[in-house]
Amino acid sequence: MAGQRNIEAARLLADAWLADSVIEPLPAHLRPRNHSEATAIQDAMARRIGLPVAGWKVGGAPNVGRIFAPRLFATPAVLPVPAFAAARIECELGFRLRHDLPPRSDDYSEAEVAAACALMPCVEITTARV
Numbered sequence: 001m002a003g004q005r006n007i008e009a010a011r012l013l014a015d016a017w018l019a020d021s022v023i024e025p026l027p028a029h030l031r032p033r034n035h036s037e038a039t040a041i042q043d044a045m046a047r048r049i050g051l052p053v054a055g056w057k058v059g060g061a062p063n064v065g066r067i068f069a070p071r072l073f074a075t076p077a078v079l080p081v082p083a084f085a086a087a088r089i090e091c092e093l094g095f096r097l098r099h100d101l102p103p104r105s106d107d108y109s110e111a112e113v114a115a116a117c118a119l120m121p122c123v124e125i126t127t128a129r130v
Contacts, residue, residue, distance in 0.1 A: 005030050006037055010044030017049055020082040022128065042066070057092075057124070084127045094122035 009030040016023045032038035046053070046066050054069040073079060095117040101108055 002033075002037060003040075006032070006040045007044050009041045010048055013041070014045045014048035017045070020080070020085065022085050055094075079125070084125050086127055088126045090124045090126055092122040092124045094120040096120055 009026055009032070012023060012026065012030070032041055042065070046068075049068065052069040053066045054072040055067040057065045057067055059065070071083065098116055098118055101113065101116055
């Protein structure tokens with residue numbers, strides 16, 4: 001039952017993202033009830049959008065989100081206005097990997113991760129689909 005609800009919520013959100021449109025808040029019965037359901041909705045939404053992922057953003061709680069390649073802009077950039085309905089700007093600290101950190105059995109040390117990362121100032125243009 002939760003699986004079908006998650007797919008329907010993901011469909012509504014992905015379709016709004018693809019159409020650069022804003023929708024009404026998700027109906028109560030489609031809203032995620034916990035972090036696992038929210039993650040499942042995000043995963044299903046990403047599959048439906050079907051675009052390459054250029055990176056990930058990390059927020060509080062902890063929350064993560066995909067940055068789809070068509071929405072990653074280098075400066076200077078001209079942005080498509082419809083893609084950013086009710087836009088807001090947030091200053092962020094970004095990291096670019098200098099080289100891959102492939103999966104391995106042991107955790108990477110803090111020093112290994114730091115050596116693989118370059119700190120970059122970023123501006124995030126946020127918007128909401130609901």
